[in-house]
Structures are given as structure tokens and as C-alpha cells.
Amino acid sequence: MESLIALDCVGQYEVLMVDDCGQDSSLLVAERYIEKYPDIFKLIQHDANKGISAARNSGLTQTESPYVMFVDSDDWLSEGAIKPLLNTLANSSPDFLFFDFTREWQSRREDMPFLKDMDEPKPISNELYFSFLQKVPVTPWGKVLKTDTAKKFCFTEGIIFEDVAIIPLMILKSKSKLYYPGIRYHYRQREGSIMAERRGEIESLFKAYSILLSNLDEVSDHNIRQDLLFILLRDWLINVRVAYREKKYKKSMSLLDEGILFFNISNRHWIKSDHLIRHLSSTSFWSKLKIKLILSLIKKKPFKLFFLMHINYLSINWKNTKTLINIQSITSSGS
Numbered sequence: 207m208e209s210l211i212a213l214d215c216v217g218q219y220e221v222l223m224v225d226d227c228g229q230d231s232s233l234l235v236a237e238r239y240i241e242k243y244p245d246i247f248k249l250i251q252h253d254a255n256k257g258i259s260a261a262r263n264s265g266l267t268q269t270e271s272p273y274v275m276f277v278d279s280d281d282w283l284s285e286g287a288i289k290p291l292l293n294t295l296a297n298s299s300p301d302f303l304f305f306d307f308t309r310e311w312q313s314r315r316e317d318m319p320f321l322k323d324m325d326e327p328k329p330i331s332n333e334l335y336f337s338f339l340q341k342v343p344v345t346p347w348g349k350v351l352k353t354d355t356a357k358k359f360c361f362t363e364g365i366i367f368e369d370v371a372i373i374p375l376m377i378l379k380s381k382s383k384l385y386y387p388g389i390r391y392h393y394r395q396r397e398g399s400i401m402a403e404r405r406g407e408i409e410s411l412f413k414a415y416s417i418l419l420s421n422l423d424e425v426s427d428h429n430i431r432q433d434l435l436f437i438l439l440r441d442w443l444i445n446v447r448v449a450y451r452e453k454k455y456k457k458s459m460s461l462l463d464e465g466i467l468f469f470n471i472s473n474r475h476w477i478k479s480d481h482l483i484r485h486l487s488s489t490s491f492w493s494k495l496k497i498k499l500i501l502s503l504i505k506k507k508p509f510k511l512f513f514l515m516h517i518n519y520l521s522i523n524w525k526n527t528k529t530l531i532n533i534q535s536i537t538s539s540g541s
Contacts, residue, residue: 259361276346302380367414436481
């Protein structure tokens with residue numbers, strides 16, 4: 207809550223807090239902030255616990271701002287993050303703006319920059335677009351959406367991975383996209399959270415994918431359809447890889463098997479996706495040929511195992527390009 211207070215730009219933004227009838231003292235905390243900062247904080251109250259999707263939908267329904275940004279209740283923004291974002295929106299009027307984030311553990315953090323050594327906002331040009339598809343997280347947080355675009359879609363209630371089911375479409379339906387460099391969002395990592403417990407839960411994950419693909423019936427643009435397919439494939443491979451890296455080999459193989467079956471049914475040409483082949487290979491002809499061969503034979507068990515090892519190898523290389531910061535000697539932020 208403290209990270210959402212910017213007293214030098216009161217009146218230019220508001221914070222909508224949704225009380226989803228939890229069993230802790232969050233409502234009391236919210237009421238204290240409303241009393242202290244009535245020009246910043248507003249409260250929306252549910253009459254019963256409805257879940258995170260319903261909370262997001264309630265916020266979207268009641269906001270009158272031209273832009274909307276989601277902040278999860280256990281995360282926070284960097285100090286001074288709000289005013290420069292507001293200035294950029296006012297000056298550039300993008301349909302979609304995203305910024306860098308860091309994953310915060312109790313004793314360390316991992317910075318996740320989109321581009322390094324940047325200090326000015328940068329439009330997502332054709333040259334950057336594929337990198338954007340590879341890296342932009344399919345989460346509500348860490349980005350700013352035009353409210354009109356966000357309101358065209360609803361989060362599906364009663365499911366987990368509700369963000370995967372709708373956020374990619376919100377992103378791709380936004381025409382002008384702008385990158386704002388610098389760490390501005392702090393994504394808390396802790397044991398016992400919903401995502402820590404259910405990350406990669408197979409049935410729920412593919413249910414979210416099905417919901418997203420069902421919305422494709424209304425999308426006529428071929429390029430958007432291909433981009434959306436790739437974002438789903440990328441997300442699926444992230445879940446496969448995470449299970450593999452956590453030595454949950456049976457779960458990793460189950461995710462791989464279910465994904466192959468799911469995409470064979472929903473889009474039998476997925477193994478020929480140019481985006482996917484480029485994502486999994488280097489620029490060399492032989493690297494691309496190897497990936498095409500693996501994908502064409504991926505139904506066979508030896509090639510599944512080879513594929514698992516390959517995407518794990520890629521993840522190690524990608525991880526080494528990120529910035530790791532040890533903060534064991536620093537008191538953990540947040541509450």
C-alpha cells in the first residue's frame with residue numbers, strides 16, 4: 207500500500223482496492239489507508255468471497271481511468287514508480303506499456319530486464335517484436351493497459367491461471383506497444399502461495415489455454431493468431447521446464463504429453479510454427495533443422511527426452527543472461 211502513494215501526483219490516479227471477503231485483517235488495513243488518503247484509495251466490496259478473477263473484473267467495471275494497472279496484494283512498486291509512468295502515458299498515449307520487474311525472495315532477488323542498458327522509453331518496433339513475444343510475461347501485473355481494451359475481455363471466474371486465459375489477447379489486441387526500462391515491479395516469491403502450490407497443475411493449465419483459444423474465433427488477423435499460439439506454446443514449455451528443473455520428472459513428462467495432445471487437437475500445425483522453431487534454435491541452418499526434426503518426431507519417447515533436455519539447456523543459457531543480486535545482508539522488504 208505504501209508503494210502506491212505518490213503525493214506529488216494526487217488527482218492523476220486512483221487505487222481501487224477490492225475486498226473479496228477474506229478472513230484476515232486486510233479490510234481494516236484498507237480502511238486505514240482510505241481514511242488517511244481519501245483522494246488516492248477507493249474501496250470495492252464483494253458480498254461474498256468470489257476469487258481473484260471476480261476481483262479483477264469488479265475493478266475493471268468500476269474504473270473510469272483511461273488506463274489500468276494491476277498490482278497483486280503481496281507485491282509492490284519501486285519507489286517513485288508512479289509519476290514517470292503517468293508522464294509517459296500522457297506524452298506517448300500507448301495502447302500498452304510494460305516495464306521491468308524483479309523476483310523477490312527473502313534473501314535474494316532476480317532482475318528480469320527486457321532490454322539492458324536502456325534509459326528511455328522505447329516503442330516495440332518490428333525488430334523488437336519477436337523478442338517481445340519471447341519475454342513479455344502473461345501476467346496482469348508489470349504492465350499498463352488501455353481500459354477500453356481491457357474492458358472488452360473478462361477474467362474467467364472460478365479457475366486458476368486466469369491471467370493466461372485472457373492477458374495474451376489483451377496484449378496482442380493493443381496496437382501501439384511501449385517499453386519503459388527499469389525495475390518498477392517487485393514480484394514476491396514465497397512458499398505456500400497459490401502459484402507455488404499449483405504451478406503447472408495440468409488440468410487447470412490446459413483449461414485456461416482452451417478458454418484463450420476459444421476467443422480466437424473472433425480474431426481474423428492471421429498474424430495475431432500465430433502470435434497467440436506461440437505465446438501459449440512458450441507458456442506450456444515454461445511449465446514443462448520448471449517441473450523438470452525441480453526434478454519432478456513424472457510431472458514434466460505428463461505436461462509434455464498433455465501439451466502435445468492438446469496442441470495436436472487445437473492446431474495440428476503447431477510443430478511448424480516459425481516462432482517456435484526460432485525460439486528453440488539458434489540462427490544457424492543446422493540448428494533449425496535439428497529442432498524441426500525433433501518436433502516432427504516428438505511423439506516418440508526418445509525424442510521427448512531429448513526435447514526435455516534441450517529446453518532445460520536453453521533455460522540455463524537464458525538464466526545466465528539475467529541479473530542475479532544476492533541481498534542476504536539486507537532486510538527483506540515488504541510485509
